[in-house]
Amino acid sequence: MLGLWLWHLRLRNAGIVDVGWAATLAGMATLYAMVGPGYGPRRWLIAGMVSVWGLRLAVYLWRDRVRGRPEDGRYAALRQGRRSASLFFFWFFQAQALLNVLLSSPALVASFNTAMPLQPLEFAAVGLWGIALLGESVADRQLERFKADASNRGRTCRVGLWNYSRHPNYFFEWLIWVAYAMFGVASPGGVITLACPAVMLFLLFRVTGIPATEAQALRTKGDDYRQYQATTSVFVPWFPRSV
Numbered sequence: 302m303l304g305l306w307l308w309h310l311r312l313r314n315a316g317i318v319d320v321g322w323a324a325t326l327a328g329m330a331t332l333y334a335m336v337g338p339g340y341g342p343r344r345w346l347i348a349g350m351v352s353v354w355g356l357r358l359a360v361y362l363w364r365d366r367v368r369g370r371p372e373d374g375r376y377a378a379l380r381q382g383r384r385s386a387s388l389f390f391f392w393f394f395q396a397q398a399l400l401n402v403l404l405s406s407p408a409l410v411a412s413f414n415t416a417m418p419l420q421p422l423e424f425a426a427v428g429l430w431g432i433a434l435l436g437e438s439v440a441d442r443q444l445e446r447f448k449a450d451a452s453n454r455g456r457t458c459r460v461g462l463w464n465y466s467r468h469p470n471y472f473f474e475w476l477i478w479v480a481y482a483m484f485g486v487a488s489p490g491g492v493i494t495l496a497c498p499a500v501m502l503f504l505l506f507r508v509t510g511i512p513a514t515e516a517q518a519l520r521t522k523g524d525d526y527r528q529y530q531a532t533t534s535v536f537v538p539w540f541p542r543s544v
Contacts, residue, residue, distance in 0.1 A: 302398040306391050315376040315390050316366040320359045322397045327355030329401060330408035337412025339488075343419055344412040347484055350430050351408055354477055357434075361441050374517035375509065400500075404478075407485030407494040414488035426483035433476035436462070440469040457522050457529045465538035467529065468514065471505050472536050511535065 305321040334348035462469035478498040485494030
């Protein structure tokens with residue numbers, strides 16, 4: 302994260318922190334699988350789950366928010382009005398590094414679990430992870446295609462999953478962390494992994510997720526987004542309300 306912070310000074314785009322956050326988690330899970338003493342299929346299975354998720358998300362965020370793009374409005378808003386924005390983002394990047402220590406705990410505890418074979422709860426976690434990863438990928442792709450059409454500039458995406466939730470990508474992202482926690486709970490000491498979906502839910506609803514995203518949408522889309530807020534579920538996909 303220190304290296305990414307230094308790079309961001311050249312890019313002038315703090316969105317690189319999101320790319321690094323996802324990619325670093327994939328790297329940490331792989332490292333745990335390489336050096337952990339646990340049952341091989343278990344540690345490599347969770348490492349594979351985290352790596353597939355992390356690398357997919359990192360590539361998507363790089364293409365959507367960093368490569369050839371202006372700084373995301375959320376980070377631009379954080380930069381404005383600060384006497385030392387670079388110092389602020391230094392600590393912001395380091396906070397992401399510390400967060401990853403906690404969020405990598407499902408892979409860590411699983412990599413120390415020597416019990417054989419895999420448990421039913423772990424198989425259930427893999428199933429939930431697959432559904433959630435598919436949902437997040439579909440939501441990201443639908444939004445990406447909508448934004449690529451110049452005629453949609455200034456309009457709110459209501460395509461596919463976005464017709465049923467204002468943030469389907471965040472919803473399925475949270476389900477992925479529920480799946481990681483389920484996998485971790487099957488290992489000794491795995492109760493700590495329950496903090497992962499709880500922390501993610503807090504971040505999504507109170508910190509850098511939904512509040513910042515909706516504030517930016519209101520700045521750029523105005524009344525069209527206000528109407529969307531009035532009819533569409535904020536998180537869990539559900540049928541639109543009539544107004």
